Amino acid sequence: MDLCLFLGCNTPAIRPDVESAIRMSMPEVGVDLIDLPGYVCCPAFGSFPSTDVESQYSASGWNLSLAEQRGHDIVVQCGSCYSSLRMGLEHLHEDEKLRTKVNELLEPTGRQVECKVNVHHISKILYQDVGLEKIAEKITKNMKGMHGVVQYPCHTLFPSEVVGFEESSRKPVALRQLTETLGATVDPYSLEYQCCGGAGGFSNMSPAEADAFSQRKLDAIIKETKAEFMVTSCITCLMYLDNIQMKLNKKAGKEIYNLPVFDYNQLLALCLGADPDKVATISGISREKIIDHFR
Amino acid sequence: MEIEFEESKKNLWKEIYNNENLHHCFNCGTCLTGCPASNGDPPLLVRNLARMIILGLEEELLEEDSPWYCVSCSKCEEMCPMDVKPFEMILAIRKWQSYNDVTYVPTSIVEIYKRGYTQAVGVNTKLRESLGLPELPTITKNPEMLAQFQEMLMKTPVISDNDYMFKGK
Numbered sequence A: 001m002d003l004c005l006f007l008g009c010n011t012p013a014i015r016p017d018v019e020s021a022i023r024m025s026m027p028e029v030g031v032d033l034i035d036l037p038g039y040v041c042c043p044a045f046g047s048f049p050s051t052d053v054e055s056q057y058s059a060s061g062w063n064l065s066l067a068e069q070r071g072h073d074i075v076v077q078c079g080s081c082y083s084s085l086r087m088g089l090e091h092l093h094e095d096e097k098l099r100t101k102v103n104e105l106l107e108p109t110g111r112q113v114e115c116k117v118n119v120h121h122i123s124k125i126l127y128q129d130v131g132l133e134k135i136a137e138k139i140t141k142n143m144k145g146m147h148g149v150v151q152y153p154c155h156t157l158f159p160s161e162v163v164g165f166e167e168s169s170r171k172p173v174a175l176r177q178l179t180e181t182l183g184a185t186v187d188p189y190s191l192e193y194q195c196c197g198g199a200g201g202f203s204n205m206s207p208a209e210a211d212a213f214s215q216r217k218l219d220a221i222i223k224e225t226k227a228e229f230m231v232t233s234c235i236t237c238l239m240y241l242d243n244i245q246m247k248l249n250k251k252a253g254k255e256i257y258n259l260p261v262f263d264y265n266q267l268l269a270l271c272l273g274a275d276p277d278k279v280a281t282i283s284g285i286s287r288e289k290i291i292d293h294f295r
Numbered sequence B: 001m002e003i004e005f006e007e008s009k010k011n012l013w014k015e016i017y018n019n020e021n022l023h024h025c026f027n028c029g030t031c032l033t034g035c036p037a038s039n040g041d042p043p044l045l046v047r048n049l050a051r052m053i054i055l056g057l058e059e060e061l062l063e064e065d066s067p068w069y070c071v072s073c074s075k076c077e078e079m080c081p082m083d084v085k086p087f088e089m090i091l092a093i094r095k096w097q098s099y100n101d102v103t104y105v106p107t108s109i110v111e112i113y114k115r116g117y118t119q120a121v122g123v124n125t126k127l128r129e130s131l132g133l134p135e136l137p138t139i140t141k142n143p144e145m146l147a148q149f150q151e152m153l154m155k156t157p158v159i160s161d162n163d164y165m166f167k168g169k
Helices: A010-014 A016-028 A053-070 A079-094 A096-109 A122-130 A132-138 A174-181 A207-224 A235-252 A264-271 A288-292 B012-016 B020-024 B046-055 B058-063 B075-079 B086-100 B108-115 B125-130 B143-154 B157-161
Strands: A002-006 A032-034 A074-076 A119-121 A147-151 A229-232 A261-263
Touching: A002 A016, A002 A053, A010 A016, A010 A235, A016 A032, A016 A261, A016 A264, A053 A074, A053 A079, A053 A096, A053 B143, A053 B157, A074 A079, A074 A122, A079 A096, A079 A119, A079 A235, A096 B143, A119 A122, A122 A132, A122 A174, A122 A264, A132 A174, A147 A174, A174 A229, A174 A264, A207 A235, A229 A235, A229 A264, A235 A261, A261 A264, B012 B046, B012 B058, B012 B086, B020 B046, B046 B058, B046 B086, B058 B086, B075 B086, B086 B157, B108 B143, B108 B157, B143 B157
Parallel strands: A002 A032, A002 A074, A074 A119, A147 A229, A229 A261
Antiparallel strands: none
């Protein structure tokens, strides 16, 4: 299976170890990745989608047209990129007037958008297209005996009409089952489905309340589970949940939170035998306890 | 807040969010349940925004910066029983505000215009090399493509209206 890899901004710029994990693990489970030269910002919801329809959908159209030229669907890890590209595809597909307008804007650049490729989240590809059996078959190491919790990226759940791939967006299972396939035990907890709180203005505009919002989630994990790690499949969730623990520790003047956060593909790559120094090096909260297990 | 209904703009909804379903909103507050930013101080109260549009409170809405607290999780959109699509509504309010008041225009669009991305993608070459990663085919590596992208964006309303923000290096 060939898919165009849409990397977005944060992964290649700030957490390239996640990119490395994706590039290493996907071909191992039968998904070959094609780069998209000249791709641009998805566009992020706080940018063109907050200024005007024309720039929002022409940026979407630009990115979609790159994949259309190559004739392959897009795979995305970043939740925001996934959701923005899906929204772009949905509107451009359903609204002929909008599509015509965007194609007028694209025309002088020699491109056009026909909405003939689809956009997939990487956890959907792993869960539905690769499948749990194949992953179980391919891994050479496992996480037996380790406990973790999962963080479902909101952008892969809501609105399910546009972005959904789970049977129920209220009770998603993909990330849990994918993690269990690596041998780990996924502990349930009361705030499992709460948003990380990271994407968008809330944390900047209302920092004290945003910190408390995430703190409640972290406290629930500590109180209700035996988790030694957290796993997500979205660069925003990953960065935010790592950073907020350091921020809360600094505020408290002691180390209260020390739950290392991984992208699912990082754990998958480690179970496929990848070098931890290549696929899981960048983190605020130390990952050593988990990584030692793979050395 | 005392509202002067005489002075309210009855057709404001058409200008901001031309979606008939908006009028089906019965203020149930489902959009607030599970909204991270509803915990903020001040809070983001999505249903109040819907009400403000319906009532045509133009001036109040132009001063309201809570739409920018939204984390874009879209849970409100999933849960809204009347299909108002509140996240789309929030983006529509932001668009209307950006169009009518330049101070709302996010600076990230200048970054994207200049280099294609909100972050400095592709400049961390040493780190990437140490991880065994290939050089990224970013748009800045193809000046002709970047120029085409910029020419396309220059024809869109908010950028062309504020073109001075996008000139220079």
